[in-house]
Amino acid sequence: MACASLAVLASGGLDSAVLLGESALSGRPVAPIYVRAGLVWERDELLALRRFVAALGRPEVLPLRVLALPMADLLDGHWSVTGRAVPGWNAPLASNYIPGRNLTLLAKASLLCVQSGITELAMAQLKANPFPDARPRFLLAFERALLAATGFHLRLLTPYRSLDKAAVIRRGRHLPLGLTLSCARPRGLVHCGRCTKCAERSQAFKNAGVADPTRYRCRLP
Numbered sequence: 392m393a394c395a396s397l398a399v400l401a402s403g404g405l406d407s408a409v410l411l412g413e414s415a416l417s418g419r420p421v422a423p424i425y426v427r428a429g430l431v432w433e434r435d436e437l438l439a440l441r442r443f444v445a446a447l448g449r450p451e452v453l454p455l456r457v458l459a460l461p462m463a464d465l466l467d468g469h470w471s472v473t474g475r476a477v478p479g480w481n482a483p484l485a486s487n488y489i490p491g492r493n494l495t496l497l498a499k500a501s502l503l504c505v506q507s508g509i510t511e512l513a514m515a516q517l518k519a520n521p522f523p524d525a526r527p528r529f530l531l532a533f534e535r536a537l538l539a540a541t542g543f544h545l546r547l548l549t550p551y552r553s554l555d556k557a558a559v560i561r562r563g564r565h566l567p568l569g570l571t572l573s574c575a576r577p578r579g580l581v582h583c584g585r586c587t588k589c590a591e592r593s594q595a596f597k598n599a600g601v602a603d604p605t606r607y608r609c610r611l612p
Contacts (some may be wrong), residue, residue, distance in 0.1 A: 406517060446570055534547055
C-alpha cells in the first residue's frame with residue numbers, strides 16, 4: 392500500500408462503493424480494505440467489490456487488501472454465520488445488528504494502516520445507523536486507544552454521517568452501482584429480494600429517484 396495516505400473500509404455494498412469511487416475521483420490514491428469475519432455472504436461481497444473496482448478503472452484505487460478476523464466462534468448460531476432466520480423484508484433496521492461489527496473491522500484495518508503509514512481510514516456510516524459502535528464518541532475513543540497502543544495517529548473519517556442511503560445513491564449515480572451488493576442471502580451478484588438489506592436498498596433507489604439496476608431473485612412490494 393505504498394503511496395496511500397487514505398484507506399477505505401470497503402464491503403462491496405452501495406455506501407462503501409460510492410465512498411471508494413468518490414475518493415478515487417478526487418485524484419487521491421486510496422487503499423481499499425476488506426475484512427473477512429466468516430459471514431455467509433462474504434464470498435459474494437468480495438466478488439462484487441472486485442468487479443466494482445475493475446469497472447471503476449481508476450489508477451488511484453490501489454490493489455485490494457483482504458484481511459481476516461474470524462468471528463464465527465463468537466457469533467455461534469447468529470444468522471450472519473448460519474444463513475438461517477435472516478431478518479426479512481419488513482424487519483426493522485436494528486435487526487441487522489452484528490455484535491461488535493465496527494470494533495472488529497477497525498481493529499484489523501487500523502493495524503494495517505499503522506503498518507503502512509496510512510493516516511486516514513474512511514467508513515461509509517449513514518445517519519440511520521443505530522448501533523453503539525458507530526457513534527462519534529466510540530470512534531473518537533478508538534482513535535485515542537490506537538494512539539495510546541501504537542503511538543500512531545489515525546483519523547477515522549465518516550463523511551456520509553449526515554446522509555441517508557438515497558442521498559448516497561444520488562451522489563454515486565454515475566458509478567456502476569449495479570455491481571454493488573447489499574444482501575444477506577445473495578447468489579453471486581443476484582440479491583435475494585426478501586431480506587432487510589434488500590428492502591432498504593430497493594426503497595433507497597425509489598427515494599433517490601434513480602432507476603434500480605439491482606438483480607433480485609424475487610422482490611416483495
